[in-house]
Amino acid sequence: MTLDDVIAHCLAKPGAEETYPWGESELVCKVGGKAFAFIGLVEHTVGVKCGADAEDAAAWRERYPGDIAVSAYVGRYGWNRVDLTGAVPDDDLLELLDGSYDAVVAKLPKSRRPKSEP
Numbered sequence: 663m664t665l666d667d668v669i670a671h672c673l674a675k676p677g678a679e680e681t682y683p684w685g686e687s688e689l690v691c692k693v694g695g696k697a698f699a700f701i702g703l704v705e706h707t708v709g710v711k712c713g714a715d716a717e718d719a720a721a722w723r724e725r726y727p728g729d730i731a732v733s734a735y736v737g738r739y740g741w742n743r744v745d746l747t748g749a750v751p752d753d754d755l756l757e758l759l760d761g762s763y764d765a766v767v768a769k770l771p772k773s774r775r776p777k778s779e780p
Contacts, residue, residue, distance in 0.1 A: 663752045665706050668759065672699045675763050677776025694774035698766040699759060700733070706746040708755075709733045710762035713740045722758070726750050 663671075672691040673680055675698075681690045691699040700709035712719035716732075719740045723730045729748030733741035744750055744758060767775055 694770040698763045712742045
């Protein structure tokens with residue numbers, strides 16, 4: 663997947679919003695005010711929630727060493743950084759993006775969750 667594909671996929675999610683809290687080099691996709699993807703526009707990376715905790719996230723790093731690494735600052739909470747120029751297949755990348763979004767939505771109070779499609 664290209665960087666543009668990742669951005670389009672994330673922003674197509676119900677309730678997704680595009681923010682730039684740290685400048686133009688990093689796009690943070692949020693839902694209900696909470697981040698679900700940190701997209702490095704210069705580095706071509708995406709930071710995603712990869713499970714309930716750091717142990718779940720470690721399984722992804724073991725599966726794709728060198729292409730998936732622990733995210734700075736939030737890695738201990740189950741976040742990984744994925745190199746979009748690496749060998750992670752599109753299907754797995756989509757699974758990571760969708761899983762991150764779903765995990766964040768599940769933790770939102772019901773009043774802040776996006777409305778589901780009829």
